[in-house]
Amino acid sequence: MANYTSQHILNTSANLLGFCLFVITSLRITNQIETHIIDELTSVIAVLLTCSCIFSFISIRTQNEIKEKRFETIADYFFMVSLIGILIIILLITLNLTK
Template identity: 70%
Template structure:
């Protein structure tokens, strides 16, 4: 069975990982103490995205179809979870600067 989403997950998760690193760097440069929770949450999302990249890459490289589907499913769930986390971070940043 050919990988259907692993290449897309790998590419997009790597790009979103760069977004998370940009957010963390921006928070450190501004030295905002009230953004400490956002920084830690963004770090957790970066870890989830990295794991999603690794599982997606492993899914692309494996030759066994059963393992391929399992790894792709894990990568998919980690990716969706990290997307929800990014939504929360964006909401927290928006609320932090509005208030």
């Protein structure tokens, strides 16, 4: 069975992971105390995106169709939770709720 969703999840998760690491580094360099919540949330999202990358990669590499679908579903859930977390961070930044 061809596995197309996992390839998209892997690519997008890796890109968003790089963005999260950029945000974390930027917040650390500027030493902004009021962005502590954003820093913590971004770190958690980076971990979730890493898990999504790992499971989607395993899904692509496995030969067992049942395991492939299971790993793809797990990667999808990690990815969706990460997207919701990114939305929360965007809302915090936009609404200035971190002050």
